[in-house]
Amino acid sequence: MPTTAPAFSDATASDSALRRFLFGLPGVDAVGLEARAASLGTRSIKTTAKAYAIDLAISMIDLTTLEGADTPGKVRALAAKAVNPDPLRYAPPRLSSDPLDAEPDRMTPHTAAVCVYPDMAATAAAALAGSGVKVASVATAFPAGRASLDVKLADVRDAVAAGADEIDMVIDRGAFLSGRFLKVYEEILAVKAECGTARLKVIFETGELSTYDNIRRASWIGMLAGADFIKTSTGKVATNATPANTLLMLEAVRDFRAQTGVQIGVKPAGGIRTTKDAVKFLVLVNETTGEDWLDPHWFRFGASSLLNDLLMQRQKLSTGRYSGPDYVTVD
């Protein structure tokens, strides 16, 4: 179990120490943050850069289905899509001397993971065995997180036993918003211990934290507690990932690595539906944390419909014709 970096071991010694530490973090300039995110969103990414961005984005997707109506059949179909997103196998555009274009018929990459509820993790694991696509499972009474710690830990145990490679947990927003930061921290520690070798993504549900300052504090709690990823939201509330809150979290992981040498991933989730949106997020990553994070191991998109839009754009790049929803799968 990774221990808290020595530089911050004092910060988590007690509830009051943690509060002092979190309130000692610099305040967020909300206007500046949003302006910065908006200005980075205006970058023009075209031709070969766009082709590269599309393939990178596809390889970063946690293809997600988190519905009460999920069936084993749906999860298997989604797994098949994750492994081979575009069975039509469009050839990639060959527009320049870019090394990516040198390979003829470069295949559509597989997605990073399939994200399901714990009871579907075994189905997903069986369907994805040997494919290189990871199985991610939400846990800890997702999405509300309203359960006792024992129940949450049992949920995690279940998912890991069923073959999940990654666990997406939700923090206790009730505890966070009422100022019991150490409880949030200890809960993450406990879940992390339960994960074993599985990577842990910590969901803050930024839409419920109400201020940017809170998002920054939550990010630090997550990072101090040993999260492998910090993730914006569940996708179940009105406000999900936005460029601004993702930029803020990217700054947090950048600062954390600068101070401790530990690299942590970021996963915006919910509301990212178009290629244009996804490319904007990739620009944020590149400009904030740099190329080290431009890798499926360190940056993910929690999305479902995004993949279809990326595939349609990919088809447009390789054929020159606008594609349509008839040429990609429904789910």
Added chain:
Amino acid sequence: MSEQNRLSVYKTYKLYVGGKFPRSESGRVYEVTDSKGQWLANAPKSSRKDARDAVVAARKAFGGWSGATAYNRGQVLYRVAEMLEGRKDQFVREVAASEGLSKSKAAAVVDAAIDRWVWYAGWTDKIGQIAGGANPVAGPYLNLSTPEPTGVVAVLAPQKSSFLGLVSVIAPVIATGNTAVVIASADAPLPALSLGEVLATSDVPGGVVNILSGATAELAAPLAAHQDVNAIDLTGADTALAKELEIAAADNLKRVLRPQPVDADGTSDSEDWPASPGTHRLTAFLETKTVWHPTGALGAAGSSY
């Protein structure tokens, strides 16, 4: 109040896409002149991305519009006629300027265009009986054919008949439940852009009709090749362009309406627009669904429907 003391309020003509009035994504405009070359207004010069956005809007609107009852669609089309009637003066002015007609001739054109909406409004719940029905088959089946809308239709409006011609190509497409992406006449787009304002206030759901202005060939090419457009009406294309578009449209087996060219340049502008249009434009963008329903013992007993 004297006219001289008042500053002119010029109208910014904008596109009509998805029920909204955007400028062109490209930011471009071009000058629109009257028949004598006098400047009338600047119109947006749409790009292929505007065409793509319009197709997305039309696709989104298709489910609701094609699923609406024919009776309801008829009411909506009639509502368009009502709204046009109230704004007749504006359209008379724009048509007179665009086509170089006298005021009385332009008024006759606008009247005919309003009547055209009423004509097609009446057809919405009748075309099913004309284009479908029970088929006599040699077996114990009740066999029914029913026409269904094709989907998203790209419409190249006539180049010269900027309003009556325009209405005559839009109304039949949407009457049967299709949604339309319309490329207005390149030289006379103003009546079309103003029609968008009328449609927006006529209970026509956003996205059912999307109106683009600009260079016809530049917009038509991506639409003809677009995999999510189901049909294309080539009325406003000249011979060379129509040929090119037909080839592009073949790729996803689009339904193509290429009217008999009647002008020297290959367009169909001199088509007799005021004449009664018949049903060929209604039936051009329909798919026939046929259902075989077994009649079982009834048929075996020698009886039939």
